[in-house]
Amino acid sequence: MYRFDEIKGYEEIIQHFQNAIKLNKISHAYIIEGEGGMGKKRLANTYAKVMECQAHGIEACDVCSSCRLFDSGNHPDVIHIHASKKTGIGVDDIRDQVNKDVYIKPYVYDYKIYVIHDAEKMTVQAQNALLKTLEEPPIHVRFILLATHTHTFLPTILSRCVVIRLRALSQKCIEDYLEKDLGIPDYQAKLYASFARGNMGRALALRHSESFHEMRNDMIQVMMVISRKDKVEAMEQVEIFEKYKDEKQDFLDIMLTWIRDLMVIKSLGDLEPLIHMDNKNLLLKQVPYLSYNRISSLIEGIEQIRKYDRLHINYTLLVEVMLIQAMNSK
Secondary structure, three states, rough: OOOOHHOOOHHHHHHHHHHHHHHOOOOOOOEEEEEOOOOOOHHHHHHHHHOOOOOOOOOOOOOOOOHHHHOOOOHHHHHHEEOOOOOOOHHHHHHHHHHHOOOOOOOOOEEEEEEEEHHHEEOOHHHHHHHHHHHHOOOOOEEEEEEEEOOOHHHHHOOOOOEOOOOOHHHHHHHHHHHHOOOOHHHHHHHHHHHOOOOOHHHHHHHHOOOHHHHHHHHHHHHHHHHHOOOOOHHHHHHHOOOOOOOOOOHHHHHHHHHHHHHHHHHOOOOOOOHHHHHHHHHHHHHHHHHHHHHHHHHHHHHHHHHHHHHOOOOOHHHHHHHHHHHHHO
């Protein structure tokens, strides 16, 4: 079911929508902008459901005929527009799925709501076809455009829509949702939230991602080898970095959080704030063998990899330099 009170982290946006409904000042067109996993579809579906709800409140009643139809995925007056081709949404998509029947009144309920998915992929011709309707929209029609960004939209489209931007959520917001709403153990919630980058969808995906857990295990292997101070074995770990060459930022992020946990233990002796709490025994085992100098060298090396990788300097060479410098640190 779709309800505003089940959406976390976007209280101001929800307040905006609910005030618009309460005061009967619903805009004829919105653009909801945010990267994949941020909750664009859920927010759009919830808003559409509440607008059509026959209880006419600021939250869906979930029991009226409109709400039941919406939850079943068969609402006759909420139309989802998708691209018919991989290249994007063309002018024929807009003409056939929108303009052809936009002036026909809703079949049953208050509004005819068009939800356009991947709207940033509309061609210029498609946007111009939609623009004619946005300029003089029928009183019963509402548009919700979902987009990862807005820089491909024509200025005339942007000027006729209210743009809602979904910002990154706080780590605590994601942690709380995973732990309190989904019942995930606190140490796991902290782990997934740490790598979510403010994206709730990403946190939920990580929970079931075998590749994420494999990457973390490989990172732990690298750190265990570094702590053993065997230079030959350490240089052999370059293969693991190469394995994640296309996901290097994720791999380096995981490595930094492990190093962060080592620093917490060395500095505070406290296990409570650890991200990798499920591997605390391995962390404790490494701490005596990794000096502050070696840890600092690793952090500096990771930052150097990120800096020079953007300049397209050989990635393998950067990793080798980092490992050599770390192993030479006292």
